[in-house]
Amino acid sequence: MVELSVNLGNLHLKNPVMTASGTFGYGEEYADFIDINALGGIVVKGTTLHPRQGNLYPRMAETAMGMLNAVGLQNKGVDGFINDIYPRIKHFGTSILVNVSGSTIEEYVETAARINELDNIPGIELNISCPNVKEGGMAFGTSCPSAIAVTTAVREVYKKHLMVKLSPNVTSVTEIAKGVEGAGADSLSLINTLLGMAIDVKSRRPVLSTVTGGLSGPCVKPVALRMVWQVAGAVNIPIVGMGGISSAEDAIEFLLAGASAIQIGTANFVDPTVTIKVINGIHEYLHSNGIASVKDLTGAMIID
Amino acid sequence: MKQIRDFTIVNNRCETHDFVVLTLNCEDELPQMQPGQFVEVKVDDTPSAYLRRPLSIHDVDYSKREIKLLVQEVGAGTRSICAMPVGSKINLVFPLGKGYDLPDSKDVLLVGGGCGVAPLLFLGRFLSQNGIRPRFLIGARTASSLVRLDAYRELGEVLVTTEDGSEGQKGFRHPSSCNAHRITRFCLDLYLWSGCYDACIG
Numbered sequence: 001m002v003e004l005s006v007n008l009g010n011l012h013l014k015n016p017v018m019t020a021s022g023t024f025g026y027g028e029e030y031a032d033f034i035d036i037n038a039l040g041g042i043v044v045k046g047t048t049l050h051p052r053q054g055n056l057y058p059r060m061a062e063t064a065m066g067m068l069n070a071v072g073l074q075n076k077g078v079d080g081f082i083n084d085i086y087p088r089i090k091h092f093g094t095s096i097l098v099n100v101s102g103s104t105i106e107e108y109v110e111t112a113a114r115i116n117e118l119d120n121i122p123g124i125e126l127n128i129s130c131p132n133v134k135e136g137g138m139a140f141g142t143s144c145p146s147a148i149a150v151t152t153a154v155r156e157v158y159k160k161h162l163m164v165k166l167s168p169n170v171t172s173v174t175e176i177a178k179g180v181e182g183a184g185a186d187s188l189s190l191i192n193t194l195l196g197m198a199i200d201v202k203s204r205r206p207v208l209s210t211v212t213g214g215l216s217g218p219c220v221k222p223v224a225l226r227m228v229w230q231v232a233g234a235v236n237i238p239i240v241g242m243g244g245i246s247s248a249e250d251a252i253e254f255l256l257a258g259a260s261a262i263q264i265g266t267a268n269f270v271d272p273t274v275t276i277k278v279i280n281g282i283h284e285y286l287h288s289n290g291i292a293s294v295k296d297l298t299g300a301m302i303i304d
Numbered sequence: 305m306k307q308i309r310d311f312t313i314v315n316n317r318c319e320t321h322d323f324v325v326l327t328l329n330c331e332d333e334l335p336q337m338q339p340g341q342f343v344e345v346k347v348d349d350t351p352s353a354y355l356r357r358p359l360s361i362h363d364v365d366y367s368k369r370e371i372k373l374l375v376q377e378v379g380a381g382t383r384s385i386c387a388m389p390v391g392s393k394i395n396l397v398f399p400l401g402k403g404y405d406l407p408d409s410k411d412v413l414l415v416g417g418g419c420g421v422a423p424l425l426f427l428g429r430f431l432s433q434n435g436i437r438p439r440f441l442i443g444a445r446t447a448s449s450l451v452r453l454d455a456y457r458e459l460g461e462v463l464v465t466t467e468d469g470s471e472g473q474k475g476f477r478h479p480s481s482c483n484a485h486r487i488t489r490f491c492l493d494l495y496l497w498s499g500c501y502d503a504c505i506g
Contacts (some may be wrong), residue, residue: 062354062355065354066350067355151400270346270354270355270356271308271346
């Protein structure tokens with residue numbers, strides 16, 4: 001029997017496979033396809049203090065082995081989440097984290113404080129890396145002082161697990177990771193999407209209404225893996241790796257690079273059952289390699 | 305309930321130079337589907353087509369466990385789907401979307417242009433099984449782009465418009481757009497205003 005459960009500090013996951021924010025709705029949307037309770041965790045859609053309409057269409061574009069999105073944090077606001085959605089999902093037998101975003105530090109703090117009151121939400125993922133909003137979002141995650149400031153302020157009001165989601169659109173991801181660790185983060189998740197764009201050559205216009213958007217899918221995996229490996233060497237808090245994971249083998253690569261858990265995002269669109277396949281594949285890998293616990297894979301890459 | 309299933313392609317018939325009708329068979333019993341709902345098809349071995357392709361449910365035969373898709377080749381993804389040979393596996397997520405608000409009235413006109421005609425066959429079959437004989441108004445750019453007229457005629461009268469007048473009534477031409485979609489909208493407005501029908505779906 002192999003052990004799949006992991007602990008990210010004070011956050012217990014029954015297995016290391018979570019779903020990435022913005023790709024899995026609130027979990028309910030996938031309940032026809034998989035047993036939601038079998039997942040290690042769900043990170044629900046990015047939530048802000050006030051409702052947001054998101055960006056104008058088109059806000060998705062397909063690319064080679066991936067896609068661009070510029071949804072722009074469309075959501076019902078934190079009160080909409082608490083009143084309409086939370087009652088429907090709070091009984092899921094998996095760890096539900098809320099992805100929290102904002103335009104100002106005050107908005108992040110107020111949103112986090114309200115979610116702190118929800119008994120069945122054991123943690124938040126602080127989104128300081130969304131590339132698709134004009135103000136806030138990635139602006140906080142691409143400068144070390146502002147990443148530290150927002151993490152420090154949220155840490156004061158948020159008493160449960162504080163995961164901070166890092167942007168890859170920076171010169172040194174390790175500097176920001178260390179700053180956020182020092183500001184009180186319990187764990188780090190990375191990577192958010194890479195800033196990209198596409199042009200329609202027939203019309204000579206940008207494909208996305210916002211011109212630029214966030215690139216995700218298998219095409220970003222090598223970049224994500226490299227960043228997870230670099231950050232794992234720089235901090236002492238657990239890391240949740242993501243970026244193009246579509247198979248158990250992909251997930252195991254991230255664990256070997258130093259992640260304690262992983263998130264699956266864009267691949268859910270192509271195969272709504274992919275999370276279960278990855279959980280089963282990790283189990284099979286551990287069993288066939290005689291490894292007792294998935295924890296033993298974290299950072300176990302061999303460099304001769 | 306939404307499902308993810310492998311189907312086997314049992315027929316792949318070219319309708320015109322860019323339209324194909326795929327007949328897909330499922331080993332398991334099909335779930336109930338609503339006219340107007342769609343499937344999402346996984347495109348294999350085509351890196352530029354990473355995401356699934358949404359396609360209307362063109363027709364359903366529950367007893368044979370078959371779904372038909374009317375596919376227009378417009379890019380790399382649909383080209384790959386249209387080229388799938390009989391006997392190959394194709395993966396579907398379905399049924400998706402809400403489907404049409406179904407009329408309970410007698411005189412119903414179903415309007416579609418171009419590949420927009422795809423869901424009207426399943427809708428027409430559903431209506432005819434419920435005692436309603438629909439009439440179809442089908443538009444296309446030109447006569448050679450009219451597809452599946454015989455299948456629609458089995459269910460009801462078919463009126464045809466083409467943009468160039470090469471078959472049926474010459475369709476609406478607007479200086480800014482001559483596409484089939486605009487024709488559909490024009491015809492829809494025309495028939496709604498005329499007051500001849502109880503319901504008009506397009």
